[in-house]
Amino acid sequence: MGFNVGIIGCGSITRYRHAPEYKANPFVDQIVFYDRNIERAQSLAAEFGGRVAEKLEDLLMDPTIVAISDCSSNEAHHIYTSKALLSGKHVLCEKPIAMSVKHAEEIARAERKSGKKLMVDHNQRFTKVHQKAKEILEKKELGEVLTFKTTFGHQGPEGWGVTKSNATWFFNKERSPFGVAGDLGIHKIDLIHYLLDDQIEDLHTFHGTLDKVDVRGKPIEVCDNVVSILKTRKGRLGTASFSWTYYGKEDNSTTIYCQKGIIKIYHQDDSQLIIEMNDGSKITYELESIQTNDNQTSTGVIDAFIDCIINDKLPPVTSSEAIASLKVVEKMLGIEVLGTK
Structure with missing residues (x-):
């Protein structure tokens, strides 16, 4: 018994990593693609035998979609990942989890409120x-x-x-x-x-x-x-x-x-x-x-994400671990660099 997954953002990370790894996973029936540029979504849907969501709401409200990959650019993660969690979807968010610790904590609140699983794609752990x-x-x-x-x-x-x-x-x-x-x-x-x-x-x-x-x-x-x-x-x-x-x-x-x-x-x-x-x-x-x-080889990230949903496991990279790494990056660059004085 499989289920559908959605992907937000249809850039290179989706084309070379998320889409092919979902396609290869036996528990995934179909991938639904959403991008603000609909032609990008249509192109990937054709390449991977999926379908297109014309609006973000179509993706979030689709009851057949159990999980979503947030492959949007960094400034949008706190918006899309939070919305997807609060719409009842499990989410795999690309790294960094957000553009600031403040935004990342917004996502963590949405995760707690939703009761859904959130995993962050720090893929080096999986080699x-x-x-x-x-x-x-x-x-x-x-x-x-x-x-x-x-x-x-x-x-x-x-x-x-x-x-x-x-x-x-x-x-x-x-x-x-x-x-x-x-x-x-x-x-x-x-x-x-x-x-x-x-x-x-x-x-x-x-x-x-x-x-x-x-x-x-x-x-x-x-x-x-x-x-x-x-x-x-x-x-x-x-x-x-x-x-x-x-x-x-x-x-x-x-x-x-x-x-x-x-x-x-x-x-x-x-x-x-x-x-x-x-x-x-x-x-x-x-x-x-x-x-x-x-x-490009399989990262193992998608399989680990699907496994933690099916078997109700703790995600192998949690939001708190992702926030800990983000705090280090903020410290490295100095908070003033981020315009969050």
Whole structure:
């Protein structure tokens, strides 16, 4: 017995991730697409054998739709996700959960009021490599975690978005004020919280617009690079760098330094997880390559979302976890950057 799902927003994230993964899930009968630009919705409905909702209300009021993915741009999440929850739908919201902690808390209130499930798409938790690293850390096979470093950088969202141009909404401060920190950085913050079972509490950050320009050739309004020094609640120290100007190969790597050895994650294509022990011995795992903008593989997010609905489980990424990561991003950029003084 299956059910229908709805998707709000028909950009690249829907086309390459949400729609194909819903289509492949055996519990999903049909996808209903909504976009303010109806032609985009029609195009994806044709591609994935779904149908179109002409108005948002048509999607929200449709009794056959049990769950909705909110793939709208960042400034609309608190509106669409809240409305969908209060309309009795379970919701998978793209990251970041909202443009500010204040807006994210609005969503959390709607979640509590609705009694429906809300999951946030921090998809790095779902890779086999990160899950294996988590298992090793939980068992304390290498002793306690001492320090860490994590990086996420690629050539920028202008090559990924629907328009394939620097007119992308990712460069617009009104629509995506966190810049690279909200696009890539928040994934790694969530990942560090998840892997270390800890929370970033204190930090010092440099951020800047080093190279990206808008359609007029002027520097973009948001940061394209962030470098941060981090301290967690449990006293671990680490560094994080996020970039839209890594003009070679994408870098999505993390290193965890423990008492008895080092865990290297996504440093090598063929051995995605490497354990280097203090005695010089090495263990390598070949699990799966990381998903990149050029290599779209199943994230496992949709399957996990559907599973938590069918089996009435707690979502694997909760709103409170997403808000914890968002708080770190706000702190990184300084609250004044967000215009929420």
